[in-house]
Amino acid sequence: MFVDYYDILRCIGNSVDLISPEVTAHHQQVAYLSYQIGQNMGLDKQACGRLLAAGLLHDIGALSGSERLRLIEEEPFSAGSHAFRSASLLEEAMPLKEQAEIVRYHHLLWENGEGRMYQGRSVPFESHILHLADRVCVKFSRNFNAIEQVPGVFSKIENDIGYRFMPEAVEALKCLKRKDHVWLELMEQDPLDYLPVEHIFSYRTLNVDEILQVTHMLSYIIDFRSHFTATHSAGVAAVAERLGKLFGFSETESKMLIVAGYLHDLGKLSIPNELLEKPTALSDDEFRIIRGHTFYTYRLLGAVRGFETIQKWAAYHHERLDGNGYPFRLNADKIPLGSRIMSVADVFTSISEDRPYRKGMPSEKIRDVLRSMVDAGALCNIVVNVLLDNLNQFIAICRTSQKSEAEAYEKFSAVS
Ligand SMILES: [Fe+2]
Ligand SMILES: [Fe+2]
Ligand SMILES: [Fe+2]
Structure with a gap:
């Protein structure tokens, strides 16, 4: 018995998104946008794959509807947060272990580069891309036209460059600003249907x-x-x-x-x-x-x-x-x-x-x-x-x- 690694990742993200119908397709959205940002930063196939996988898994430790709704607000970074619980779950399964570190720090502030480290441990740079993608995704509402919301979302992000967000990631995000298709795809039911991702994982199986x-x-x-x-x-x-x-x-x-x-x-x-x-x-x-x-x-x-x-x-x-x-x-x-x-x-x-x-x-x-x-x-x-x-x-x-x-x-x- 073999199954496709990417099928499993999507299944996990979609399953966890059932917990809160209010934030539909959140894992797919974050995976989609993290990937797009990574691509614009010129990251290689492996790094883009890690981003995509981490996006699909990042909130799996938030297990109640109310906790998931709170994720729309920025949670202060702490060792007891959902990000740490998500990471501890990922550590249980070998094929997902490589995402654990990225996920653990996905709410850590950049703080002008201080966020490269946390308590003496180095933080994967992908965590900061995930953080940015996550915060952008929750700022979009399904009740309004996607493209119409882009300027407002970008102006909110602008204030936090350097403090909250890694500048290189924001630069890459800005390259996407005028690509209408990105924001329209992001708000679709299955944003990942629009990415040619299967070649990234090279049909990796479990x-x-x-x-x-x-x-x-x-x-x-x-x-x-x-x-x-x-x-x-x-x-x-x-x-x-x-x-x-x-x-x-x-x-x-x-x-x-x-x-x-x-x-x-x-x-x-x-x-x-x-x-x-x-x-x-x-x-x-x-x-x-x-x-x-x-x-x-x-x-x-x-x-x-x-x-x-x-x-x-x-x-x-x-x-x-x-x-x-x-x-x-x-x-x-x-x-x-x-x-x-x-x-x-x-x-x-x-x-x-x-x-x-x-x-x-x-x-x-x-x-x-x-x-x-x-x-x-x-x-x-x-x-x-x-x-x-x-x-x-x-x-x-x-x-x-x-x-x-x-x-x-x-x-x-x-x-x-
Ligand atoms: Fe049952
Ligand atoms: Fe049962
Ligand atoms: Fe999230």
Whole structure:
């Protein structure tokens, strides 16, 4: 299994942008403008690639809608800021590690060159380009014509040259001022569609182990928004992998099940934190909002070439064998074994975990719930039987995987 590095980067940026519909396509915008500035500074292909990647990843540590809205304001640079949290997430995944330093300092002031260093460490110059691109992007409003806003945005930037922004980057930005297409493209739904970027990464691909690392990191972004779900996806991934093995899945297929487990709730990034953390049972209206998450999982994973099977396994986890599931209301013959495994792993993991409105269930109760969901036409009888035949083993697998995730969550929380 190989996937395109650039597809994954875009998927991460687009996923995180679901958290705040008010600032749509922010990661793509910042990536687009950073790249354009880099090009105008005469940077080489590698540096432009780093800028593009860092732009797509820079705010991944800002995990709530309100925190993301605050990003529109300039946040004072501090060790506890979202930039540091974004960097600590990126350090978890080898293929993204090279962006961590750039992202960590993307709010550091230039201060007439002082910003080349921070506490004795040298700061990548790309951080200052990212900073400028980020501040320019948030000054544009979707409610007005893009070109009309250009003079006003530039006059605001002008006051901060040297103090806030690196002069060479601003010079390069000024070269773009009269290129109308840049500002029109910037305000499009997918600004990156307008850049010939695939040659920059030379069709770089990620192998299966790199995919596991990157998607594991992405599961942190999905889960760490609430301490109730902080270890959920890892639990689902571990349970699904074991179920797959018992059904004779190959080594690669088992790894694909882990990836699907990590990403099955990717679309939950569209759900406001208040709902994820609500201390009482959800109302019908709130549940309707929750139901959208599998649709977004489907859409986001559909953009990653090579993830076609994983997309189905992940996004069908709330389909039911009786055809009454969501979002597609698929009939049983359209629900593959991988998706059935994912559904069972998801229910099993969820009912074992504490939720804001109830405690995790003991094993007898778990048996009753899974059986009744088979009887009701929701879950696959064969998969549930395999799990219940090995129930203690599955409880142990779930606990072990979640223990290490809980430690990662502690570590992440300590950065903030
Ligand atoms: Fe940003
Ligand atoms: Fe779900
Ligand atoms: Fe789930």
